[in-house]
Every structure is written in C-alpha cells, then in structure tokens.
Amino acid sequence: MANVDKEMLAQFLLRMGDNSLILGHRVSEWCGHAPVLEEDIALANTALDLIGQTQLWLGYAAEVIGDKTADDLAFLRDVWDFRNILLVELPNGDFGQTLMRQFLYDAYQSILLPRLAKSSDPRVAEIAEKASKEAAYHVERSADTVVGLGDGTEESHARMQTALNKLWPYVGEIFASDAVDAAMAASGIAPDPASLRAEYDALVGNVMAEATLTIPEGDFAHLGGRTGATHTEHLGHLLTQMQWLQRAYPGASW
Amino acid sequence: MYAQMIKSEASKDDPEKLAEFQAKIDADIKVEPRDWMPEGYRKTLIRQIGQHAHSEIVGQLPEGNWITRAPTLERKMILLAKVQDEAGHGLYLYAAAETLGVSRDELTEMLLDGRMKYSSIFNYPTLNWADIGAVGWLVDGAAIMNQVPLQRTSYGPYSRAMIRICKEESFHQRQGYDIMMKMAQGTEAQKKMAQDALNRLWYPSLMMFGPSDAESVHSTQNMAWKIKMNTNDELRQKFVDQTVPQAEYLGLTIPDENLKWNEDKGGYDYSDPDWTEFFNVLKGNGPCNTDRLEARNKAWDDGAWVRDGLMAHAEKKRAAKTAAE
Numbered sequence: 389m390a391n392v393d394k395e396m397l398a399q400f401l402l403r404m405g406d407n408s409l410i411l412g413h414r415v416s417e418w419c420g421h422a423p424v425l426e427e428d429i430a431l432a433n434t435a436l437d438l439i440g441q442t443q444l445w446l447g448y449a450a451e452v453i454g455d456k457t458a459d460d461l462a463f464l465r466d467v468w469d470f471r472n473i474l475l476v477e478l479p480n481g482d483f484g485q486t487l488m489r490q491f492l493y494d495a496y497q498s499i500l501l502p503r504l505a506k507s508s509d510p511r512v513a514e515i516a517e518k519a520s521k522e523a524a525y526h527v528e529r530s531a532d533t534v535v536g537l538g539d540g541t542e543e544s545h546a547r548m549q550t551a552l553n554k555l556w557p558y559v560g561e562i563f564a565s566d567a568v569d570a571a572m573a574a575s576g577i578a579p580d581p582a583s584l585r586a587e588y589d590a591l592v593g594n595v596m597a598e599a600t601l602t603i604p605e606g607d608f609a610h611l612g613g614r615t616g617a618t619h620t621e622h623l624g625h626l627l628t629q630m631q632w633l634q635r636a637y638p639g640a641s642w
Numbered sequence: 643m644y645a646q647m648i649k650s651e652a653s654k655d656d657p658e659k660l661a662e663f664q665a666k667i668d669a670d671i672k673v674e675p676r677d678w679m680p681e682g683y684r685k686t687l688i689r690q691i692g693q694h695a696h697s698e699i700v701g702q703l704p705e706g707n708w709i710t711r712a713p714t715l716e717r718k719m720i721l722l723a724k725v726q727d728e729a730g731h732g733l734y735l736y737a738a739a740e741t742l743g744v745s746r747d748e749l750t751e752m753l754l755d756g757r758m759k760y761s762s763i764f765n766y767p768t769l770n771w772a773d774i775g776a777v778g779w780l781v782d783g784a785a786i787m788n789q790v791p792l793q794r795t796s797y798g799p800y801s802r803a804m805i806r807i808c809k810e811e812s813f814h815q816r817q818g819y820d821i822m823m824k825m826a827q828g829t830e831a832q833k834k835m836a837q838d839a840l841n842r843l844w845y846p847s848l849m850m851f852g853p854s855d856a857e858s859v860h861s862t863q864n865m866a867w868k869i870k871m872n873t874n875d876e877l878r879q880k881f882v883d884q885t886v887p888q889a890e891y892l893g894l895t896i897p898d899e900n901l902k903w904n905e906d907k908g909g910y911d912y913s914d915p916d917w918t919e920f921f922n923v924l925k926g927n928g929p930c931n932t933d934r935l936e937a938r939n940k941a942w943d944d945g946a947w948v949r950d951g952l953m954a955h956a957e958k959k960r961a962a963k964t965a966a967e
Contacts, residue, residue: 409715416709416718419725420702421937423945425733425746428702432726436719443715459714483948536955537948544951633713633771640829642713642771642821 396571397509398452399471400578402461403568403614405445406472408519409462410623411493412438413630414480423483430529434490437522444515463634467624474613475558477623481551484544487533488551494527495591496562499584508576531595538599545600552596553604560609563588644697644761644785646852647924648690648870650863651682667868672798675741683867687797688742688749689758690869695735696753696760698728700934704768705777713771720817721774727810734806738799754939762920765928766846772825772832772839778818780840780847780885786811787881788851791871819888826892833893840889841897845915851878853917883909 416435422428446458453461476493480486501523504516537544565582572578596603612618633642660680666673673679702725709725712718736746752758763781768774789811793804825836852874855861864870882901889896900913923931 413710416722419706419709419722420699421706421941421944423941423948425699425729425736427945427948428729429726429733432722432729436722436726439715439719439722443719446715462715463713483945533952537951539958540951540953540955541947543947544954547947629710632711637829637831640713640832642717642824642828 392509392575392577393571394452396568397577398449399568400572401445401449401452401512402469402471403473405442405449405458405461406470407476407493408438408445409442410470410472410626411476411490412436412442413626414476414478415486415490417480418486427483431486434526434529437519437526441515441519441522444518448511448515459634463631467619467627468616470613470619470623470627471616472613472623473558473561474610474620475555475561477613477620477626478555478558479622481554482547484537484547485551485554487530487537488548489555491527491530491534491595492555492559492592494523494530495588495595496584497523498527499587499591500579500581503579503584507578512577534595534601535599538596538601548599549601552601556604557608557610560607561611561613564609564611564614566615644694644701644850645690645788646693646759646761646850648686648693648860648864650860651685655680655682664866667796667866670794672801673796674798682863683869684742686864686867686869687800688739688744690864691735691739691742691800691803692744692749692752692758693760695732695739695749696758697764698732698735699753700760700764700938701728703934703937704764704766704930705774707768708771708774711771712774717821724778724814724817727814731803731807731810734803735800738797738803741799750942754935754942756926756935759924760934761850762923762928763846763850764934765923765930766843767930769842770835770838772822772835773843775818775821775825775836776839776843778814778816779822779888780818780843781850782811782815782818783885784847784850784881786815787877787884788872794868794871796868822892822894826894836892837894840894844897845919848878848881848912848915849917849920849923851875851881853920854914879909882912886910 412435415431415438418428418431419435420428422431442462443458446461450456450458450461475489478489480489497519501516501520505513505520507513507516534548538548539545563581563585565580569578569580569582573580573583593603613620633640659678663673663678663680663683673683705721705725705728709718709721712721736749739749740746749758753760763784768777786808789804789808793801793808795801795804822836825832855873855875861870861873865873886896886901898913900911902911903909904911922928926932
C-alpha cells in the first residue's frame with residue numbers, strides 16, 4: 389500500500405462506499421413501482437451493482453479502520469459518520485428526478501473510476517476496475533433515459549428540467565476538494581476531484597444539450613455530506629429503515 | 643403455482659380439426675404460435691400465462707417490502723437479484739402470451755381493473771424478516787412443484803419460458819431455506835420470527851395449488867390439452883411430503899395438529915386450508931388485495947408521462963432518420 393495516513397485513506401474509502409450504499413438504497417426503494425417492467429429490472433440491476441460496490445469499498449474501509457466489517461459500517465453508524473455526497477441521499481422524487489440524479493452521479497463515476505483503476509493502491513485499483521465496467525454501462529443507460537425524457541413530450545421535458553434545476557446545486561459538492569483529497573492525490577491513490585470538473589462539465593453539457601435541457605446558471609453548491617458536517621434531514625430517516633433490524637436485535641446473525 | 647382456478651373455454655371448432663389437434667398433443671408435439679389451435683385452448687392459455695405473469699409482477703411487492711430493511715448487505719443483494727429475476731420472469735411470460743395475440747398493455751389493463759387475477763398468496767403480508775425466508779422456501783417451493791411439470795406443457799413458447807424460469811426458481815427456494823436456517827439457529831427472537839412466518843404462511847401456501855380436485859371443474863379439459871399437468875391434490879400432497887421433513891430439520895412446527903405420516907398411502911395426512919378464506923381472498927377480501935392493486939395502479943398511472951415521453955422521443959428519432967434518408 390502507498391505510504392498514506394490511514395485515517396485519510398479510511399475517509400476516502402467511506403466516501404466511495406457510502407455514496408454507493410446510500411444511492412443503492414434509494415434506487416432499491418423503486419422495486420415494484422417503476423413506470424414499465426423494463427425499468428423495474430433496470431433499477432433493481434443498478435441497485436444491485438451499487439450494493440455490490442458498497443461491499444467492496446466498505447469491506448476495504450473496515451480493514452483499514454480495523455476490527456469492523458462492511459456490515460458494521462453500513463448498519464451501525466449514525467448520520468454524522470456517513471461520508472456520502474448530499475446528492476445521493478435526497479429522496480427519489482418522481483422517476484425523472486431519480487434518473488436525473490442517477491445520470492449526474494454516473495457521469496462522475498464514469499470519469500473517476502477508470503482513473504482509480506490506475507491507483508497506486510492495488511486494492512483501490514482492483515475494486516475500481518470492476519466498478520468502472522458497471523459505471524460505463526450505467527452512464528450509458530441513464531444518459532439515454534435523460535435524453536429520451538428531456539426530448540420527449542412537453543410534460544416529460546418540463547419534469548426533467550425541474551429535476552435538473554433542483555439537483556444541480558448538489559453537483560458542486562462532488563468537486564469540493566479538501567485535505568483528504570489532497571492526501572489521496574499526493575500518494576497517487578486517487579485524483580483530486582477538482583481536477584475532474586472540466587471533463588464532467590463537458591460530458592454533462594453534451595447530454596443536456598441533446599436532451600434539450602438547460603443547465604442552471606450560478607455555481608452555488610450545497611456542502612456537508614462528504615465531510616459529514618451537515619447532512620440533509622433525509623439521511624436519518626433512510627438509516628432508521630435500513631438499520632432497523634441490526635439496531636433492534638443487536639448481535640444476531642442474519 | 644402462480645395460476646389458480648384457470649377456467650377452461652369450451653371450443654366450438656370443427657370436430658375433425660379438434661381431434662387432429664388432440665392427437666398432436668397426445669403425441670407430445672408442441673403447439674407453436676402459427677399452428678392452428680382451438681379458440682378455447684388459446685383463450686385458456688392467455689388466462690393462465692397472463693395470471694402467471696401478473697403473479698410475478700405483483701409478487702415483487704411483498705418482497706420489495708423488505709429490500710430497504712434487509713439486515714445485511716449480502717441479504718439485500720440476494721433479495722434484489724431475486725426480485726429482478728421475478729420481473730424478468732414476468733417479461734418472458736408476457737412475451738409468451740403475446741404470441742397468442744394479446745398485448746402486454748392489454749393484459750396489464752386487465753390486471754389493473756381487476757378482470758384478471760394473480761396468485762392468492764401475494765395478498766398476504768410479509769411482516770417480519772423470516773417471511774422473506776418463508777416466501778422463498780414455501781411459496782417458491784410450491785411454485786416449483788407446479789412449474790417443473792409445466793416445462794412439458796403443450797404450448798411451445800410457454801414451455802420454453804418455464805424451462806428458463808425453473809432454473810432461477812430453484813435458486814430462489816434455496817436462498818429462502820438458507821434464511822430460515824439462519825433464523826431457526828439464531829437468537830430466541832429470530833426463532834420466534836421463523837415460527838411466526840411459518841404459522842402465517844403455511845395454509846396460504848397450500849392454497850396456492852387451488853381447491854380440491856373434486857371442486858375443480860376446469861381440470862379435465864386443461865389436463866387433456868396439457869395446459870395443466872397434474873391435479874391440484876397431487877401437487878399439494880407432493881408439496882406437503884417434501885416440506886414436512888424440511889420443517890423438522892429446521893426445528894419448526896407446522897401449524898397442523900392433524901399432520902401425521904400415513905404408511906398406507908406413503909405420504910402425510912394433513913388438514914385442508916380454510917377454503918372460505920381462499921374464496922374470500924379471490925374476491926378481493928385478502929389482507930393485502932387493496933394495497934397490492936393500489937400500488938400497481940399508482941405505478942402505472944404515475945409512469946404514464948415516462949412511457950409517453952420515451953415513445954415521443956423514439957418517434958422523433960424515427961422521423962429524423964426517415965427525413966435524412
């Protein structure tokens with residue numbers, strides 16, 4: 389492993405694992421309620437990939453932290469210990485908002501993961517190698533759906549524009565680098581997120597243009613998820629449901 | 643067994659053609675979509691395959707009820723994979739039904755307005771985590787009992803769909819039993835959950851096979867056409883005989899004081915489920931009928947703008963392509 393502060397590495401791994409855990413959970417809430425059968429299958433498949441990635445990221449985080457398992461981290465931490473970006477913990481909204489959020493996240497992952505596959509940390513590289521194949525497929529699908537609905541009917545266009553307006557202020561957090569990111573970049577484990585912004589804007593810009601949607605002006609960003617300083621009120625409710633059995637029956641094996 | 647009480651349709655076709663058709667079925671030659679078939683055969687199959695497909699779709703709901711509360715990451719993944727399989731089964735089955743001249747949208751509308759049914763079992767709630775184990779163990783177990791012989795059913799597309807589905811269902815049943823093992827060997831609270839799940843789901847699982855043969859008026863024609871392969875009582879007996887030793891191994895008690903081994907018939911004697919309750923569930927009075935249909939109707943209505951939007955976009959692309967040519 390590269391020479392890096394273990395606490396910093398653990399924070400980085402929690403950010404990766406918590407993003408996929410919380411988004412995977414949100415997507416799984418759609419099960420059985422999608423607009424068309426093919427979407428039920430696709431959403432379950434996306435959630436499945438994300439929870440699979442969670443096992444790997446949190447599994448590694450648990451090793452670095454020591455004396456923990458991926459399940460301990462998922463089911464026994466409270467809100468302030470979660471390091472996911474705010475974007476993924478927002479409620480699903482309508483199908484358009486869910487798919488817009490998915491695209492905004494997939495676009496970031498599709499740029500980040502191929503770089504992580506070349507990480508100086510072989511474990512990070514190995515996880516990213518697997519996850520980047522899934523991300524490539526996810527972004528293709530979510531981009532197609534955003535384009536189809538953005539450039540569909542008047543109603544679908546309006547709904548997608550509303551979703552983009554609502555979610556855009558949560559995009560900036562992805563690129564808000566801090567000391568953890570600086571440590572990862574210095575040791576060659578992960579790129580500085582700020583350095584990925586131009587590529588992200590180009591990708592998202594192209595898809596939104598094709599979808600006939602307008603990216604809102606202004607660069608205001610809601611922050612506080614990836615540092616854990618200020619999550620939204622929504623995360624606590626998500627955890628009450630997700631963690632319920634583990635909390636109600638401590639020590640049981642499932 | 644996701645198709646219950648399938649009403650057979652009388653055929654008013656030419657007797658000579660009917661006899662030829664029957665001879666073909668008796669010789670185990672598969673009927674394919676382009677072949678001549680009696681109108682009654684076609685209509686009965688639409689009803690049966692449609693009901694089976696609807697059961698896969700509605701069946702996502704009681705399991706989906708626990709996806710967001712699954713106790714470990716691995717259990718969440720297994721359950722997601724299972725529910726995804728079920729949606730996939732729905733898709734194969736709707737595709738098989740479409741070869742008989744009915745569209746998926748038409749079938750969906752008949753489900754949503756109550757003209758078509760889905761299996762009675764999905765009108766029962768999943769109340770604790772062991773229910774997810776019991777659904778895999780008992781409900782998928784009962785479904786497999788019926789679906790394995792249906793791999794030999796006379797209609798080609800249905801038979802082929804069943805072959806694919808059976809492969810996945812046996813994995814579903816194993817994961818259900820695995821949950822039950824964990825629960826039965828777990829803490830006192832977990833054992834209590836396991837027994838509670840078995841108590842509530844045992845009789846509804848027996849109901850999945852449909853009423854007793856004596857009361858099942860449609861069986862004869864459907865069996866002659868090889869749309870139905872075994873009688874309801876045969877399959878129910880087989881299910882009880884398979885399940886009792888599994889429950890014993892788990893250390894759980896089947897909620898039937900009349901259950902005992904009968905040496906003469908080489909099977910267990912058991913109590914019938916309450917058929918009044920069964921008919922009530924079919925009429926819409928089960929614990930979850932209203933919730934299930936409301937959930938499906940809401941998904942369909944809320945999704946209308948998505949389906950319309952994607953269609954409109956596909957149409958625009960097609961028009962642009964035609965204009966460019």
